Amino acid sequence: MSVQPTLTGAREPALEVRGVTKSFGAISVLRGVDLTLRQGEVLGLVGDNGAGKSTLVKILCGFNQQDKGDVFVGGERVRFHSVEAARAHGIETVYQDLALIPQLPVYQNLFLGHELTRLGPLRILDKRAMRKLSRQYLDEINVYVPSVEAEAEQLSGGQRQAIAVARAVRAATKILLLDEPLAAMGARESRLIIDLVKDLAASGRMSIIVIDHNYAHLFELCDRINVLQGGRITIDQPVRETSLEVLTELMVSSYRRQLEDVPGLDV
Amino acid sequence: MSVGRRILRLFLYQRELTPIVITIGLFVYFTIKAGSNFTDELSLSSAAGYAGPIGAIAVGEVLLLVLAEIDLSAGQVFLFAAWVNWWMYSLGLPVVVSILISLAVCCGVGAINGLITVRLNVPSFVTTLAMNFVLYGLVLIYSNMAEASPIPLSTYSSPSGKVSFEAELMGSWLWSEILWVLAIAIVGTVVLTRTRFGTRIIATGGNLVGAAEAGVPTRRVKVWAFVICSFLSGLVGIVDSVKYGSLDPGNFGVDFILYAIGACVIGGTALTGGRGTVIGAFIGAILIGILEDGLTLIGVSTNDFYVWVGVVIIFAMALNVQFDRIIARSRGA
Numbered sequence: 001m002s003v004q005p006t007l008t009g010a011r012e013p014a015l016e017v018r019g020v021t022k023s024f025g026a027i028s029v030l031r032g033v034d035l036t037l038r039q040g041e042v043l044g045l046v047g048d049n050g051a052g053k054s055t056l057v058k059i060l061c062g063f064n065q066q067d068k069g070d071v072f073v074g075g076e077r078v079r080f081h082s083v084e085a086a087r088a089h090g091i092e093t094v095y096q097d098l099a100l101i102p103q104l105p106v107y108q109n110l111f112l113g114h115e116l117t118r119l120g121p122l123r124i125l126d127k128r129a130m131r132k133l134s135r136q137y138l139d140e141i142n143v144y145v146p147s148v149e150a151e152a153e154q155l156s157g158g159q160r161q162a163i164a165v166a167r168a169v170r171a172a173t174k175i176l177l178l179d180e181p182l183a184a185m186g187a188r189e190s191r192l193i194i195d196l197v198k199d200l201a202a203s204g205r206m207s208i209i210v211i212d213h214n215y216a217h218l219f220e221l222c223d224r225i226n227v228l229q230g231g232r233i234t235i236d237q238p239v240r241e242t243s244l245e246v247l248t249e250l251m252v253s254s255y256r257r258q259l260e261d262v263p264g265l266d267v
Numbered sequence: 268m269s270v271g272r273r274i275l276r277l278f279l280y281q282r283e284l285t286p287i288v289i290t291i292g293l294f295v296y297f298t299i300k301a302g303s304n305f306t307d308e309l310s311l312s313s314a315a316g317y318a319g320p321i322g323a324i325a326v327g328e329v330l331l332l333v334l335a336e337i338d339l340s341a342g343q344v345f346l347f348a349a350w351v352n353w354w355m356y357s358l359g360l361p362v363v364v365s366i367l368i369s370l371a372v373c374c375g376v377g378a379i380n381g382l383i384t385v386r387l388n389v390p391s392f393v394t395t396l397a398m399n400f401v402l403y404g405l406v407l408i409y410s411n412m413a414e415a416s417p418i419p420l421s422t423y424s425s426p427s428g429k430v431s432f433e434a435e436l437m438g439s440w441l442w443s444e445i446l447w448v449l450a451i452a453i454v455g456t457v458v459l460t461r462t463r464f465g466t467r468i469i470a471t472g473g474n475l476v477g478a479a480e481a482g483v484p485t486r487r488v489k490v491w492a493f494v495i496c497s498f499l500s501g502l503v504g505i506v507d508s509v510k511y512g513s514l515d516p517g518n519f520g521v522d523f524i525l526y527a528i529g530a531c532v533i534g535g536t537a538l539t540g541g542r543g544t545v546i547g548a549f550i551g552a553i554l555i556g557i558l559e560d561g562l563t564l565i566g567v568s569t570n571d572f573y574v575w576v577g578v579v580i581i582f583a584m585a586l587n588v589q590f591d592r593i594i595a596r597s598r599g600a
Contacts, residue, residue, distance in 0.1 A: 125463060
C-alpha cells in the first residue's frame with residue numbers, strides 16, 4: 001500500500017458528500033449518504049446490488065442530480081448540472097455500461113468529450129493527432145487493441161473495458177470514479193488496470209472511488225472501504241485495520257440492525 | 268488476398284460504392300436505349316430536377332437517421348419555405364429579406380420539432396408527422412388555395428426575360444439547384460465525418476445513454492440536427508420555387524420525404540442509428556432522378572417507375588444488411 005493510513009487520516013478531503021438523498025419515483029435509493037474521500041486516497045465502495053452505488057456515482061459525476069444534500073470538491077460546495085460541469089472540476093468516471101460508442105473507432109472513443117480540434121469554431125477533428133496520442137497512451141499503459149482504428153464493437157469485452165478506463169484515467173486531473181471497472185476482464189487485463197490505478201494513487205495527485213464486488217481487488221487497491229446499505233454509508237473501515245472476516249461480520253450485524261428497525265419482522 | 272476478395276472488401280466498407288455502380292449502370296443502360304435523347308442537356312437537367320429536391324431533403328435527413336431520429340416534415344418544410352418567401356415578398360419586402368425571414372422560419376420549425384422531441388419525449392416520427400400536417404394546412408389556409416406566381420428572381424418575374432447573377436444562383440439557372448444540393452452534400456459529409464459535431468451525432472445515435480455519460484449534450488445535438496434539416500430543406504425549397512417560377516398549394520411534402528428516405532437507404536444509411544453516409548444519400552437521389560428520367564424517355568409509364576423505385580430500395584437495404592452480416596461473421600471468426 002502506497003499510503004499510510006495514519007497519513008491518510010491527516011489529509012484534506014478531496015470530495016465530501018453530506019446528507020445526499022435521491023429518489024426515483026416512489027423508490028428512495030439514497031437516504032442521506034455521508035462520505036469523505038481524502039486527497040490521494042483510494043476508497044472502496046461496496047454494497048448489495050441495488051444499494052445505490054451507481055446512483056451515488058452518477059450524482060458525483062453530474063449525470064444525475066441529488067434531491068437533497070451537499071457535495072463539496074476541495075472544500076467548495078458544488079452542484080453539477082451536467083457531466084461537463086463535473087469534468088471542469090477534474091472529475092472523470094468509468095461507468096458500469098462503459099459509455100463507449102460501438103460505431104466509433106477506439107481513438108475517437110478515447111477522446112470522446114475531449115476531442116482535439118482545429119480551425120477554431122469549425123471544430124474540425126484533428127484525427128491524426130488523436131490517433132497518434134491514442135497509440136502512445138495505450139502503449140504506455142500496456143493496453144492492447146488490434147488497432148486504434150478498430151471500431152469499439154470489434155473489441156473484446158475486456159478490451160472495451162480497458163478503453164473506458166483509459167479514457168477516464170487520461171482525462172482525470174483530481175477525482176476518478178470507477179464503477180465496476182474490472183467486471184468483464186480477464187486476469188491479465190484486471191492486473192493491468194489494478195496496477196494503473198495503484199500507480200495513479202501512488203502519485204498522490206488523484207483521489208479515487210472504486211466500486212467492485214471482488215474483495216481481493218478492493219483490499220489490494222483501497223485505503224478505506226465504505227459500505228452502502230439501505231441508502232446510507234453504514235461502515236467506514238481503513239483497510240489496514242480490518243480484514244474480510246471483520247468487514248463481513250460488521251456488514252451482517254449492520255444488516256440485522258436494519259431489519260430490527262422494520263416493524264413486524266422478527267429476526 | 269485475391270482480387271475478388273479485395274473488391275468485396277471495398278464494397279463492404281465503402282457503402283456508397285454499390286449505389287454509384289448501379290447509377291452508372293443505369294446511365295449506360297439508358298444511353299444505349301435512348302441515345303442522345305437521354306444524354307442531351309434537356310434530359311439530364313430534368314433528371315437533376317427530379318434529384319434536386321430529393322437530395323436536398325435526404326442530406327438533412329441522413330443526420331437525423333444517424334441520430335436514430337426521423338423528420339417526416341422536411342418535405343413540407345421544403346414547400347412551406349417557398350410560400351413564406353412568397354408571402355413576405357408580397358408584403359413588399361425586398362427579396363433578400365423575404366428569403367432570410369423564410370430561412371429563419373424554417374430554423375424555427377426545426378427547433379420546434381427538436382424541442383418537442385427531446386423535451387416532451389414525443390417520438391420524432393410523431394412530432395414531425397404532426398408538423399407535416401400543420402405546415403400543409405397553413406399553406407392551404409394562407410394561400411387561399413390560389414397558385415403563387417411569378418416567384419421573385421425566377422425567369423418569369425423578369426419582364427425582359429433577362430435574369431441577374433443572383434437570380435441564376437438562386438435557381439433560375441437550369442443547374443443551380445442540383446449544384447446547391449451537391450455543395451450541401453459535400454459540406455454535410457465533412458460535418459458528419461470530420462467535425463466534433465459529426466462525432467456527437469454518431470455518438471448520440473450509436474449509444475444514447477453512453478454518449479450522455481461521456482458528456483455529449485445529446486439533446487442539444489438532436490435539436491440542432493432538426494434545425495439543420497429544416498434549414499437545408501427550406502433553402503433548396505426556395506431555390507426550387509425560383510426554378511419553376513410558381514407554387515401550387517396542393518403539393519404535398521410527403522411525396523418528397525418518402526423519396527428522400529428512400530435515397531438515404533439506397534445510399535447505405537441504416538435506420539437504426541449510429542451509421543450513415545451523406546454523400547450516399549446524394550447518390551441515392553441521383554439514382555432515383557436518372558431512373559425517373561430514363562424510364563420516361565424509353566417510353567415506360569410512370570407506374571413502372573414506382574415499381575422500380577421500390578425494388579431498388581429493397582435491394583439496397585437487403586444488400587446492406589447482408590454486408591453487415593458478412594462483416595460481423597468475419598470478425599467473429
